[in-house]
Amino acid sequence: MKFKDYYQALGVERSATAAEIKKAYRKLAHQYHPDISKDPQGEEKFKDIAEAYAALKSPEKREAYDQLGRHPNGQQFSPPPDWQQQFNTGESGFDDVDLSDLFAAFGRAQRGPRVDMPLPGQDYKVTAPVTLEQIFGGEEIEIRAELPEYDQHGLAHRVAHTFRLTLPTAAADGQRLRLAGKGGHGVNGGRNGDLFVALALRPHPFYRVSGRDLYLDLPLAPWEAVLGAAVEIPTLAGKVELKINPGTTAGQKLRLAKRGLASADGSSGTLYAVVRIEVPKAVGDVERDLFLQLASASPFKPREHFATGATP
C-alpha cells in the first residue's frame, strides 16, 4: 500500500487543531473543487484534499492515521499488525488496497452495526481521450479504469477493468457516459455508485471544432488566391477538391456543407476552410524577377484607403 501524507495534502502541521484542518480544507476546496476550478489538475488535487480531510476530521480516524507513522509520500508501507488482524488479511493483503478505501472500511468498522443508514457508493470518473476520426466513424473504444471490488471484510481492492463501448457519431468533447452501478459499492442497502466516462477530444492537427462545425486553415499561394485554383483538401470522410475563385482573400471562409460532425438529430455540421495566404520564406532569382515585374506592372494599392479615409 502506498503511503499518503494527509497533513501535507492539506498543508498543515501534524499538530494542527481540528479548526486549522477545517480551515485549510475549505481554502483548498474553494481553489480546486472540480465544479469550480478550471485547473486541469484540480479534480485530482481535490480528490487528495477531500481524502485527507475525510481521514483527519474524525478524531478516531486521525488517531488511527497517526499510528501509521511517518513515511515519505508514495512510499510502499504495511499497516501495523493489528490492522491486518482487524481486516483478517495476510501480509500482502493490503497491496492492492488504496489508503482511502482502508479508512472508509475503518470508519464502517468503528461505527459498528448500530449504524444502518444506507450509504450510496462512491462515483468514479475516468477521462477517455478520443480523436475526431473515432467520433466521425462511430468507432469502438476501450476505457480502462481501476475500480473497487470488495472482499468479505468490506475492504475495497482496486482492480483494473476495461470497458468496450461504441461512440455515437453525435458524441462531443466533454460528453459524459454513465455506467450505472459500476462505481463503489453502496453500504447498508445504499445504491452502488456510478462510473462516469468523460470524453476528451484530442487536438487535431488540421481541424478546430465548434459545436458540430469544423474549421480548417487553408493555405494558398498568392497566385492561387489571385488567379483561382482547384485544390485538394482533407475532410473526415476523405479528400475533396475545392474550387478557389479568382480574387479570394485571406480570412475568407469557404463553406463545405455537411462535411462537419453528425448531430443527434441526424443532420451534419459544416466544414469551413479558412483561407490563409502564404508566401515563400525564400525566393530564387527567377521568382524574385517575376515578383519585381509584378510590382512594377500592377496598379494594385492595398493601403490606398489610409490616404482617402474610405473603407476598403
Added chain:
Amino acid sequence: MTLPVSECIWLHGDDVCQIEHLAEVSGLTIEEIDDLIETGVIAPVDRTAQPISFRLHYVLTVKAARRLRDDFQLDRHGVALALTLLRRIDELEAALKSLRR
C-alpha cells in the same frame, strides 16, 4: 478484465428521465430538486406535461448540486446560487471563445 457494458447511458440528446431518477442518482431529496427547478437551475422539458420529465444531462447538474452541498456544507439557496453562477461563467466563457475564433 474486460467487461461488457450492459447498462450505459449517454447523457445527451433527447433522452429524458423523471424527477425520481434525478433524486436516485444524485442522493438529493425531491424537495431539494424542486428548489433547483424553482430557481431555474434545471428545467423540465414541458412544465405542463404530467409527469414532468427532464433531459438526461441534468444528471450531471444534480450530481454537482450534491457535491457542492456536501463538500461546502451549502444550504439549498447556496447550492442554487452557486450553480446559477457557474452556469453563467460557462456561458460567458463559451461566448468569449466564440468571439475569439
